[in-house]
Amino acid sequence: MRQKLIAGNWKMFGSRQETAKLLRGLVDGMANLEDVELAVFPPFPYLAQTQEALTDTPIAWGAQNLSNAKSGAYTGEVSAAMLLDFDCRYVIVGHSERRQLYGETDTIVAAKFEIARDAGLIPIICVGETLAERNAGQTLAVVERQLGAILALDQGRSLYRAIVAYEPVWAIGTGETATPEQAEAVHQHLRQIVADQDETLAKQLRILYGGSVKRDNVRALVSMPNIDGGLVGGASLEYEHFLEIARLCSSSY
Numbered sequence: 038m039r040q041k042l043i044a045g046n047w048k049m050f051g052s053r054q055e056t057a058k059l060l061r062g063l064v065d066g067m068a069n070l071e072d073v074e075l076a077v078f079p080p081f082p083y084l085a086q087t088q089e090a091l092t093d094t095p096i097a098w099g100a101q102n103l104s105n106a107k108s109g110a111y112t113g114e115v116s117a118a119m120l121l122d123f124d125c126r127y128v129i130v131g132h133s134e135r136r137q138l139y140g141e142t143d144t145i146v147a148a149k150f151e152i153a154r155d156a157g158l159i160p161i162i163c164v165g166e167t168l169a170e171r172n173a174g175q176t177l178a179v180v181e182r183q184l185g186a187i188l189a190l191d192q193g194r195s196l197y198r199a200i201v202a203y204e205p206v207w208a209i210g211t212g213e214t215a216t217p218e219q220a221e222a223v224h225q226h227l228r229q230i231v232a233d234q235d236e237t238l239a240k241q242l243r244i245l246y247g248g249s250v251k252r253d254n255v256r257a258l259v260s261m262p263n264i265d266g267g268l269v270g271g272a273s274l275e276y277e278h279f280l281e282i283a284r285l286c287s288s289s290y
């Protein structure tokens with residue numbers, strides 16, 4: 038059984054004060070859900086605050102990005118070792134905003150993945166097609182290429198301590214969600230690609246869906262056999278909403 042994961046990507050939102058309020062709300066409102074794990078991804082400056090608030094709670098945390106270098110003269114970059122200093126468990130790599138706005142190629146994303154994994158962080162590797170690619174019938178080819186860059190690292194074993202997130206670019210921040218059937222078709226394909234290399238890995242690999250996940254659509258999405266949770270942007274910025282999404286994923290709710 039794959040435990041569901043609901044991950045909140047806070048992107049570049051919030052202030053120290055707002056982050057404190059959000060963290061307090063999560064800790065106070067958190068019900069211990071056995072079959073759902075929760076994790077949040079604050080901006081770098083709020084990692085220390087997040088560590089302080091969430092240590093010894095069931096909520097995990099991670100970073101939204103990391104450097105593809107180990108250390109050195111890289112102004113403005115943040116290393117895997119620095120994230121570990123703040124007890125990060127996870128790190129998001131290859132989010133479409135990084136790929137589209139900051140020119141991160143499959144090669145850069147694979148290098149970040151490798152650095153993160155080798156350091157002991159669990160990378161959440163994001164893949165997803167643009168609207169133009171979907172309309173051109175290229176969805177599966179695009180996600181296959183993006184995941185392929187990771188699978189090429191060491192015959193797929195690289196995904197043993199990792200999570201995949203399928204995030205169609207046209208559904209991110211737009212209010213438009215892939216239907217459960219559209220998402221499931223891609224998730225199933227991704228799992229099949231992994232299974233072609235390693236069946237055991239494919240069975241245990243968690244594949245999250247991201248793109249306008251909210252309380253009204255999360256249940257239908259996670260009820261699909263290959264959808265193991267959500268990467269939630271906008272709806273993770275309000276703790277009641279985020280906690281409700283997590284509860285709706287639990288079979289005990």
Ligand code: PGA
Nearest residue numbers: 209210248249269270271
């Ligand atoms: P959204 O963002 O939920 O606001 O669409 C998802 C993401 O970018 O991870």
